[in-house]
Amino acid sequence: MIKIESITEPGFRMDYFRFGTGKNNMVIIPGLSIQSVMPFADLIERDYFVFSRDFTIYVFDRRYDITPGYSINDMADDTVRALEFLNIDKAYIFGASQGGMIGMVMAVCHPELVVKIALGSTAARISGELNSRISQWIELARLGKAEELVPAFSKMIYPAEVYEKSKDIILNSAKHITAGDLKRFEILAGSLIDFDITGKLGALNCPAFVIGSLDDELLGGESSRELHGLIPGSELFMYNGYGHAAYDLAPEYKEKMFSFFMK
Numbered sequence: 322m323i324k325i326e327s328i329t330e331p332g333f334r335m336d337y338f339r340f341g342t343g344k345n346n347m348v349i350i351p352g353l354s355i356q357s358v359m360p361f362a363d364l365i366e367r368d369y370f371v372f373s374r375d376f377t378i379y380v381f382d383r384r385y386d387i388t389p390g391y392s393i394n395d396m397a398d399d400t401v402r403a404l405e406f407l408n409i410d411k412a413y414i415f416g417a418s419q420g421g422m423i424g425m426v427m428a429v430c431h432p433e434l435v436v437k438i439a440l441g442s443t444a445a446r447i448s449g450e451l452n453s454r455i456s457q458w459i460e461l462a463r464l465g466k467a468e469e470l471v472p473a474f475s476k477m478i479y480p481a482e483v484y485e486k487s488k489d490i491i492l493n494s495a496k497h498i499t500a501g502d503l504k505r506f507e508i509l510a511g512s513l514i515d516f517d518i519t520g521k522l523g524a525l526n527c528p529a530f531v532i533g534s535l536d537d538e539l540l541g542g543e544s545s546r547e548l549h550g551l552i553p554g555s556e557l558f559m560y561n562g563y564g565h566a567a568y569d570l571a572p573e574y575k576e577k578m579f580s581f582f583m584k
Contacts, residue, residue, distance in 0.1 A: 323362035334385040343376040352418025397426035417441040441568040444544035446517040462507040467498040477539040480564040522551040529555040530581040534567040
């Protein structure tokens, strides 16, 4: 069983876990979720087994003590702080969804830290209809309506057939969501509103691999294409049929990312 560890300093706590035995450091920054991914450490280890021999992999949660106004830039700064605490001065980064936004900020602001970056189902900016959708999630969380938030959120993440197949499990998960989970989600989701790093991506100078999905119900496939166009020299691969959660569902996803990191 993977051990959950904590970086604890005055006024700062961030939970994480690690696995693998490789000499290279890899950092996984998960996307926005209603509950922490920390309880799924063993599943994540199995999912990323292909990296375990060549990398030591660190999976970071968001910091524990967050307050309204906590931004994507703050999340990037806190992740860098965690890496400094662990004496990690070079890392391969994989960021999924909101995690990809955090990773982009890290790569732009701390280019000395990021060796390569893989960006899964993420976007350079959030605007328009997507802002409205996220605002609806935030309102449901504010009102404590976990039983409505869970399907509203999940339907945007998973393809319809996957959602329907797992619907009972997904809906049942709402029973285990606490008031603290909802407050935390409200703050973390709020950081996405009007996020825009388009004007800074020209300065991202490490090798980058953008992985998207044509049928991404949340961001749309065009977000990955736009990202590819904004990051000089980046590579692009587009799936179809796996939705926003292609990073969890698509075949050979981890193998493609591993090949990119190793070449």
